[in-house]
Amino acid sequence: MAEEPKETKPGFMNPVAGFGVTFKAMFKKRLTEQYPEQQKTTAPRFHGRHQLNRHPDGLEKCVGCELCAWACPADAIYVEGADNTEEERYSPGERYGRVYQINYARCILCGLCIEACPTRALTMTNEFELADSSRANLIYTKEQLLAGLEDGMVDTPHAIYPGTDEQDYYRGLVTEAAPGTEPQVAVSKGEKPEEQEVEA
Numbered sequence: 001m002a003e004e005p006k007e008t009k010p011g012f013m014n015p016v017a018g019f020g021v022t023f024k025a026m027f028k029k030r031l032t033e034q035y036p037e038q039q040k041t042t043a044p045r046f047h048g049r050h051q052l053n054r055h056p057d058g059l060e061k062c063v064g065c066e067l068c069a070w071a072c073p074a075d076a077i078y079v080e081g082a083d084n085t086e087e088e089r090y091s092p093g094e095r096y097g098r099v100y101q102i103n104y105a106r107c108i109l110c111g112l113c114i115e116a117c118p119t120r121a122l123t124m125t126n127e128f129e130l131a132d133s134s135r136a137n138l139i140y141t142k143e144q145l146l147a148g149l150e151d152g153m154v155d156t157p158h159a160i161y162p163g164t165d166e167q168d169y170y171r172g173l174v175t176e177a178a179p180g181t182e183p184q185v186a187v188s189k190g191e192k193p194e195e196q197e198v199e200a
């Protein structure tokens with residue numbers, strides 16, 4: 001025979017017991033975070049917005065191999081690779097990522113894409129404010145994801161450091177742009193090449 005549940009308090013005491021919980025909570029330390037007025041520091045290895053990295057002379061590390069896109073479980077990455085030429089070079093090797101997009105309406109910030117990248121071109125930053133009310137704005141383009149220029153860098157496209165090859169870049173032998181490096185004419189760069197103004 002099933003045991004009768006024990007009556008611990010008379011039924012009329014239940015609302016009073018509820019107030020007791022409220023009363024105890026009044027003296028506990030508040031956990032309210034004053035976001036966005038006060039930003040909380042994220043963990044150093046936080047998975048935030050992605051970044052496409054550059055070599056120390058400004059050339060891009062992405063080789064347009066699409067491994068990140070294939071590794072993505074949410075199908076959030078779109079890559080189109082293209083060939084470098086001596087007149088228009090974006091990365092030290094044969095290929096570069098001409099089009100690169102990440103759809104943050106799909107991305108779950110799992111980090112599998114950065115694990116798959118063979119050149120460490122793709123990493124994640126600590127930036128987490130990615131919300132937007134428009135789907136179109138949640139598709140980040142290569143222009144938005146590409147790392148900014150640091151000291152010693154020249155924006156792409158530009159020539160490879162004289163006397164070096166692709167392997168030298170990965171060995172860390174190139175530490176800045178060669179003196180006198182000039183940006184080349186960008187014909188195919190960007191997400192919409194048809195909108196680029198091509199100089200005659």
Ligand code: SF4
Binds near residue numbers: 071075076111112
């Ligand atoms: S973090 Fe995860 S979901 Fe987001 S693009 Fe990379 S692999 Fe895809």
Ligand code: SF4
Binds near residue numbers: 118
């Ligand atoms: S980010 Fe890395 S994995 Fe993705 S296309 Fe570029 S080089 Fe390949």
